[in-house]
Amino acid sequence: MILTDNETKVDLLNNEAIARTIIELLRERPERAVTIGVHGDWGAGKSSILEMIENGLSSDKDVLCIKFNGWRFQGFEDAKIALIEGIVTGLIEQRPLLTQAGLAVKDIFKRIDWLKIARRGGGLAFTAFTGIPTADQVGAVVGTLKGIFSDPSKLATKENYDKAIDGVQGLLLLISTEK
Numbered sequence: 001m002i003l004t005d006n007e008t009k010v011d012l013l014n015n016e017a018i019a020r021t022i023i024e025l026l027r028e029r030p031e032r033a034v035t036i037g038v039h040g041d042w043g044a045g046k047s048s049i050l051e052m053i054e055n056g057l058s059s060d061k062d063v064l065c066i067k068f069n070g071w072r073f074q075g076f077e078d079a080k081i082a083l084i085e086g087i088v089t090g091l092i093e094q095r096p097l098l099t100q101a102g103l104a105v106k107d108i109f110k111r112i113d114w115l116k117i118a119r120r121g122g123g124l125a126f127t128a129f130t131g132i133p134t135a136d137q138v139g140a141v142v143g144t145l146k147g148i149f150s151d152p153s154k155l156a157t158k159e160n161y162d163k164a165i166d167g168v169q170g171l172l173l174l175i176s177t178e179k
Contacts, residue, residue, distance in 0.1 A: 007047035019052035
């Protein structure tokens, strides 16, 4: 029998016991933050275990599973920004009933692009100062700037800056009161 190297929700490698154990650990004390590592050789079924976990938790309305592929990003900052975007996007898509917190999250999400510009712009300035910037860096900055300048209402203003600060402070207050 030949198996494809794609993740699956159907257990073909007898990994379902691992997925069930992880689900039990997560449900045991949901108020407690937990980090779980799934390790194994290439093709051992790690991605399938994650699919089975997501499938096992899909009926729980209080759980949001977000897929994130860290291999797609070069540096820590790229991965960090993409992870934040993934979490915020997932929350907005799956939890539309969150009112005030949802609006704050949407407001912060709009500002994440500014983080990208600052990071890319800073990297471009550093590269330009120390040598010749790469075509990827120039293209990324030009593409981001075109996107922003195509809609002038998104340009940084004092009002947008104040809203971003208020949104972050409100979100931090909300998080700190939940603990």
